Amino acid sequence: MGRAPCCDKANVKKGPWSPEEDAKLKAYIEQHGTGGNWIALPQKIGLRRCGKSCRLRWLNYLRPNIKHGGFSEEEDNIICSLYISIGSRWSIIAAQLPGRTDNDIKNYWNTRLKKKLVGMQRKEQQARRASCLIKQGMKRGSENFMAPAEAASQIPYWASSVLPVTTPEAHHQQENNNNSTNFQYSFDISSTQDQFYDHSVNMLASSASTNSTNSTCSQIPNTQYGFNGVGPNMFEELNNFPIDLDELLFGNPQGLISGLESFCGIDMGNGSTAGTSTSAESPSWGDVSSLVYAPMLSNYEACQQVMLQDSTFVDSSRFRSQ
DNA sequence: AATGGAGCCAACCGCTTAGGT
DNA sequence: AACCTAAGCGGTTGGCTCCAT
Numbered sequence: 565m566g567r568a569p570c571c572d573k574a575n576v577k578k579g580p581w582s583p584e585e586d587a588k589l590k591a592y593i594e595q596h597g598t599g600g601n602w603i604a605l606p607q608k609i610g611l612r613r614c615g616k617s618c619r620l621r622w623l624n625y626l627r628p629n630i631k632h633g634g635f636s637e638e639e640d641n642i643i644c645s646l647y648i649s650i651g652s653r654w655s656i657i658a659a660q661l662p663g664r665t666d667n668d669i670k671n672y673w674n675t676r677l678k679k680k681l682v683g684m685q686r687k688e689q690q691a692r693r694a695s696c697l698i699k700q701g702m703k704r705g706s707e708n709f710m711a712p713a714e715a716a717s718q719i720p721y722w723a724s725s726v727l728p729v730t731t732p733e734a735h736h737q738q739e740n741n742n743n744s745t746n747f748q749y750s751f752d753i754s755s756t757q758d759q760f761y762d763h764s765v766n767m768l769a770s771s772a773s774t775n776s777t778n779s780t781c782s783q784i785p786n787t788q789y790g791f792n793g794v795g796p797n798m799f800e801e802l803n804n805f806p807i808d809l810d811e812l813l814f815g816n817p818q819g820l821i822s823g824l825e826s827f828c829g830i831d832m833g834n835g836s837t838a839g840t841s842t843s844a845e846s847p848s849w850g851d852v853s854s855l856v857y858a859p860m861l862s863n864y865e866a867c868q869q870v871m872l873q874d875s876t877f878v879d880s881s882r883f884r885s886q
Numbered sequence: 887a888a889t890g891g892a893g894c895c896a897a898c899c900g901c902t903t904a905g906g907t
Numbered sequence: 908a909a910c911c912t913a914a915g916c917g918g919t920t921g922g923c924t925c926c927a928t
Contacts, residue, residue: 580896580922603913619914620897632895655916670917671895 577612581621585611589618590626598622624665631663635672643669643677 592609599605602615611618624630635643639661646657652673654666661669 652917675894
């Protein structure tokens, strides 16, 4: 036996809203509010619409200060960073972007951002293959670091932090900054869920720090989780990177999270290291926003300010111009 | 000019969650 | 504690527009 319908479907109009319906709904809500009962609202107004449909129309279209289209670079970066951190939690992502609806962001991701990300990964892989062929032809033991700098430069900072790509400059700086030669993607076992979500901030921070030595973003402890993104064995690590974006983004979005989990050695559900979780269920995220988003956003905003001011920071317009 | 395919987006569907009784 | 109802949410779909042929 199925669920009882929320409204009398036979007497409910479906499909696109007419300007008259929009005007009725908007006028009523602006004057009286929703009254906390969407189901009863269409009857009060005299609309032959389902309450859910009214709610959706208001939230996604009629509500004041709604922005449609024209996503900025900053919004792109926030969306991508958050998607990488928390997956398709569109309402949470939308909460970080004033004026944007979850539906808008979801559509934008599915139709544009996702494809851009995959396209960039393909380009990077092609460049890497070409680089490997060149390297194979070169004399062994060369001190020259033949990184696919051009390919790396085509990747936005949020993506380059997820897909471990390095540049000669970053490599050199990393050597100066870190005496350790054992690059590891390791998480502190005691990492909390909050810390992992802060990973997004670290992505931004790590990218900033590799491009600007005096950025205040570099003050964020971006090596805490091993996501500083550069190291002597970077290409080996890249080859081992378990995420195929083609598969994950177009086939199984949750797999992106799983891939990151296994890659990072963390169970995002309980904060323990990989291998300790026996549950086959998807992770329980809990109240993510209360756990992390306030500090995360403030960190991000602070970081963003620096990025905007720092002319040496990687030009994110590369991303939009793809 | 006609047509077919791709891209985009508004809206719907159904499941989950939260709150009330 | 159990149940019911409405809101919230994310996945999916249908139809419109644009563009290439």
